[in-house]
Amino acid sequence: MMAGRQVAIAGAGFCEHASKRSDVNMAELVREAIDNCLKNANCELKDIDAFVTGNMPGFEGIGFPELWMTDWLGARNKPLMRVTTGGTTGGSIGIAGYYNVTAGLPGIDNVLVVGFEHQSCGDTSVGLASVAYAEVSLYTKFGLSMEKIQRLFGAGSAIGIASYQAINYMKRSGCTEEDLARVVVQNRHNAAKNWYTHLKMPKLTIEEVLDTPYVSYPLRYGMLTPATDGACAVLFTTEENSKKFTDIPVFVNGVASVSNENAILGYAGSGTGQIDPCEQVGAIESSKLAYSQAGISFPEKEIEYVEVYSPFPNQELQWLERLGLFKENTAHLRYRDGTTAPNGELPVNCSGGVNSTNAIGASGLERIAEAALQIMGKAGNQVPKTVHTALAHSWGGVINLVTLMVMSDKPKRIWKKGDA
Amino acid sequence: MGRLEYVKKEYARTRTVEGKWYLSSCKYKYNITPVKTCFEMLKRRKLVGLKCRGCNHVFFPPKLVCPRCMTMPDKWVGLRETGVVATFTATYDKDEKTGELVPVPIVAVRLDGADTIYTVELNPKIKFDDVYVGMPVKVKWRDGELQGNLSDIEYFDAIEDAGMLIKEPGDAVKK
Numbered sequence: 001m002m003a004g005r006q007v008a009i010a011g012a013g014f015c016e017h018a019s020k021r022s023d024v025n026m027a028e029l030v031r032e033a034i035d036n037c038l039k040n041a042n043c044e045l046k047d048i049d050a051f052v053t054g055n056m057p058g059f060e061g062i063g064f065p066e067l068w069m070t071d072w073l074g075a076r077n078k079p080l081m082r083v084t085t086g087g088t089t090g091g092s093i094g095i096a097g098y099y100n101v102t103a104g105l106p107g108i109d110n111v112l113v114v115g116f117e118h119q120s121c122g123d124t125s126v127g128l129a130s131v132a133y134a135e136v137s138l139y140t141k142f143g144l145s146m147e148k149i150q151r152l153f154g155a156g157s158a159i160g161i162a163s164y165q166a167i168n169y170m171k172r173s174g175c176t177e178e179d180l181a182r183v184v185v186q187n188r189h190n191a192a193k194n195w196y197t198h199l200k201m202p203k204l205t206i207e208e209v210l211d212t213p214y215v216s217y218p219l220r221y222g223m224l225t226p227a228t229d230g231a232c233a234v235l236f237t238t239e240e241n242s243k244k245f246t247d248i249p250v251f252v253n254g255v256a257s258v259s260n261e262n263a264i265l266g267y268a269g270s271g272t273g274q275i276d277p278c279e280q281v282g283a284i285e286s287s288k289l290a291y292s293q294a295g296i297s298f299p300e301k302e303i304e305y306v307e308v309y310s311p312f313p314n315q316e317l318q319w320l321e322r323l324g325l326f327k328e329n330t331a332h333l334r335y336r337d338g339t340t341a342p343n344g345e346l347p348v349n350c351s352g353g354v355n356s357t358n359a360i361g362a363s364g365l366e367r368i369a370e371a372a373l374q375i376m377g378k379a380g381n382q383v384p385k386t387v388h389t390a391l392a393h394s395w396g397g398v399i400n401l402v403t404l405m406v407m408s409d410k411p412k413r414i415w416k417k418g419d420a
Numbered sequence: 421m422g423r424l425e426y427v428k429k430e431y432a433r434t435r436t437v438e439g440k441w442y443l444s445s446c447k448y449k450y451n452i453t454p455v456k457t458c459f460e461m462l463k464r465r466k467l468v469g470l471k472c473r474g475c476n477h478v479f480f481p482p483k484l485v486c487p488r489c490m491t492m493p494d495k496w497v498g499l500r501e502t503g504v505v506a507t508f509t510a511t512y513d514k515d516e517k518t519g520e521l522v523p524v525p526i527v528a529v530r531l532d533g534a535d536t537i538y539t540v541e542l543n544p545k546i547k548f549d550d551v552y553v554g555m556p557v558k559v560k561w562r563d564g565e566l567q568g569n570l571s572d573i574e575y576f577d578a579i580e581d582a583g584m585l586i587k588e589p590g591d592a593v594k595k
Contacts (some may be wrong), residue, residue, distance in 0.1 A: 016429075023431040061441055126441075134448045142455070143569025151511050152526055152539050163509045164528070171553045192427065200427035208424060217510045217523060217548070222424050261487050270454075270483035271536025275506045 004102030006411045008242035008249040010110075010235045011041025012369035014196040017230035017357050019120065026065065026118040027072035030231045033362075034074065034114060037233035040378070041245040043110070048235075050079040050100055052113045054093040055361030057084050058130045061122035073114060086131065087309070087396025088257075090115045090232070090364020091403030094392075095255045097236040098405070109238050115365035116231035124227060159224070159312075161277070163216040166314035169278040170218065173329035175317065177218050181209040182335050183313035184223045184355060190342065191352025194380035198228045198357040218314075223355075225311035230359030232366045239411055250372040254294030254406035258286035262400045278314075282402045283322040283395075291324075294406040296389070299324040303406075305347055305374045305383065305390040307367040311354045319393055320348065323404075342383050350374065350381045364394030368405050375409050454482035457496065463568035465561055467499040469534045480534040481570075502579065503531040505555040510548055523548040529557060529576055543577045550578075 013036030015021075015029055024032070038045065051073055053066055066073075066082045073080070081100075085092040097113035132153065139149050153160075169175065185204050192202035212222035235245065242249035260282035261274055274281075287299070296302045306325060310316035317331035325346060326334055334340055340348040349355070351370040354363050371390035373379040392405045454470055458481060461468045470482035474489030478497055486493050510523035525548045528537040542551065543560065557576040566572045 018429060018431060021431055022433040022436065025435065061439070133446070137446075137448060138450055138452075139570070141452070142459075143567055143571040145571070148541070148571075151524075151541065160509050160526075164507045167509065168507050168553060188426075201424060202427070204424065212424065214510075214512075214523070216512075270481050271479055271534065271538045273477060273479075273487070273536050275530055275535075275537050277507055 005104045006239040007098050007101045007252045008237055008239050008411075009252060009368075009372040009407065010237045010242045010245035010249055011037055011043065012232070012234045012373055013037025013040050014233075014366070014369070015231045017196050017198045017228045017359060019198065019226060019228060021118065021120065021229040026060065026062065026116070026121065027069050029118055029229060030069065030114060030116045031072050033116070033231035033233045034112070037112070037235055041235045043235060043245055045074040048074065048078070048110050048112045049108045050081075050111045051075040052081055052083065052093050052096045052100060052111060053115070054083045054085075054089040054096075055116050056086060056089055056127060059122050059124055059127035059360060060118050061126070065116075074112075079108065084361070085396055085401060087360060088364055088394050088401045088403050089361045089396070090366065090368070091309070091392070091394030091396075091405070092257065092364070094234065094365055094368045094405055095257055095403060097234065098252050098255050101236050101238060109241050111236045112233060113236060113365060114231065114233045115359075115362040117359040117361040117363075118229050119227045119359065120229050159216050159219065162312040162315060163219050164277045165318060166218050166312065168276050169314050169318050172276075172278065173317070173332060175314075175332035177210060177220075178206060179317075179332040179335065180218065180223060180313040181206045181220075182332075183310075183316050184209050186335065186341065187313075187316075187349055187353045187355040190350050190381055191356035194351050196230070196357075196380065197352045198226050198230070199352070200356075219312055223313050225355055225358040228357050228359040230357065230362050232359075232362040232369055234365055234369050234372070246376065248376045248409065250375045250407050250409065251411045252405060253408050253412040254290040254292070254296075255404065256286040256289035256293070257401070257403040258282045258289065259401040260285070278318050280318065280322045280402070282400055283319060283393075284324075286402045286404050287323045290391075290404040290406050293412075294389075294408065295412060296406065299391075300326065303346070303389050303391050304385070305350075305371060305387040307349055307351065307353070307371045307390070307392045309354050309364060309367055309394040309396075310349070311358055313355065315395070316349065316353065316355070319395070323391065323393060325391075342381060343385075347374075347383045350379065350383055352381075364392075364396075364403065367392040367394055368407075371405075372407055375407060451484055454484055454493075458482050459568045459570075462570075462572045463566045465566065465572075467501060467531065467559070468496050469499050469531070471495040471497045477535040478533060479536050480531055481536075481538055483536075497533065499531045499533040501531075501559040503529045503534075503557055503559075503576070505551065505553060505557060506530045506537045507553060508551050525551045527551065527555075527557075527576065540573065541575045543575050546578055 015032035188201035469480035
């Protein structure tokens with residue numbers, strides 16, 4: 001079998017995240033993250049050979065940013081591609097950057113991956129409607145009134161989907177609302193120690209979270225993910241070049257992107273076979289793929305740091321189980337005993353996670369960037385132990401698409417023809 | 421209540437241009453061939469699902485293509501009017517008298533005999549706190565002449581049979 005080139009991450013950069021970055025426009029926001037990334041990697045724009053970019057289409061009210069933002073990206077007369085997969089955009093562009101380098105095209109060694117979202121410019125509900133409107137309009141043909149459709153599927157938008165998952169997860173594992181609040185508190189405390197994050201709440205308590213009203217049972221106002229303006233950039237390069245940019249390069253040893261049947265809304269007005277929304281076959285399948293590429297047989301022992309995509313606290317618990325890091329129905333117990341704290345056995349989301357900062361197109365890429373920075377030892381909220389292997393996860397779609405990236409401080413052994 | 425403080429930084433407001441955008445109408449295309457047969461049966465107060473011959477999964481509402489086998493299921497099977505709640509969530513209605521937000525359950529039901537779920541409303545008399553995963557429910561047909569579409573199923577009602585009312589194992593024997 002032909003194997004591709006070993007891929008390394010040489011640096012990552014962020015811009016300042018906030019709910020309204022009214023001082024910059026979208027292009028300037030992106031430029032901030034790129035400059036930060038180039039500074040961290042001791043790199044210049046002329047060293048970059050190709051670009052990958054992506055954001056959630058429709059959320060900002062401006063279409064096709066790659067067509068008018070080329071100069072601000074620094075991508076003039078260079079190969080540029082855009083990938084958008086909704087919530088997973090960040091994870092997908094990370095994988096696209098990996099593919100660009102591993103393919104070994106002549107002259108393409110250093111690839112800059114940029115994910116961004118300037119949500120305060122546009123109308124998020126219009127963006128979401130562009131995703132779901134086709135399905136919903138079909139139901140008017142099936143004899144349901146618009147009022148009834150709004151009741152049925154208004155409850156099934158982004159927060160509704162999470163609350164379906166939360167209800168089934170709580171039924172399965174016996175975790176309580178207090179456990180969900182504990183996850184939120186850990187994330188917000190971690191975010192306070194990181195320079196670029198959005199919701200910094202250093203003094204938040206579980207009682208304060210449980211005191212906020214329900215948005216959709218069992219999720220309360222205090223547990224929700226914010227809408228953030230922000231951007232993130234990551235430099236993917238080859239094993240040889242990575243040593244020019246950094247002392248400790250991070251090697252990408254496994255990637256996977258698996259989509260499963262969507263839940264709650266089946267396609268074309270039909271039912272869906274995903275009866276339990278927190279079952280997540282896509283996550284289980286993608287973890288099998290990524291771990292086998294990286295040569296990981298015991299994920300619960302070998303992975304030392306994990307960044308999961310969890311806009312809502314129940315998802316953080318659910319992903320940790322589905323990715324094989326904790327036993328089924330025990331993730332909430334690990335939060336009680338402090339295993340997932342920054343100084344614990346398996347630190348989770350030390351950046352504060354998507355729960356504290358959610359610039360949609362950048363969120364998935366920030367998971368990759370944070371996991372890589374933890375291995376390099378340069379993260380904003382650095383864990384005390386040395387991290388050798390880390391996992392970055394991202395999720396999107398109608399509960400279906402999952403992307404994973406396994407990173408390590410050592411390159412994987414590739415057996416070439418003629419070796420041994 | 422409801423306000424959480426966080427470390428906030430204000431940014432200067434510069435160069436803002438207001439704009440409005442009206443979305444145009446879209447024309448979507450769907451193949452609803454399998455749904456037609458199902459709706460004709462609904463008119464006769466019968467529930468039918470479409471069974472895949474490859475994996476024996478039964479789809480209700482019917483699906484054109486089986487996602488596992490990529491074949492077109494073509495075997496119609498009858499379904500019972502009962503089912504279970506697979507998952508649920510809440511939508512919030514405003515009480516006209518008090519102005520309080522009242523949670524109303526929205527459930528995804530798996531009909532007995534089918535392998536898929538779909539979202540429906542429950543009887544408005546059922547309170548949100550009484551709904552649980554695995555709750556047995558049955559179809560409530562609408563009154564009067566049926567139209568032959570999804571509005572024929574008015575809502576799902578909780579099953580109140582003898583088995584449900586037994587609270588202790590000995591109760592049935594005593595009666």
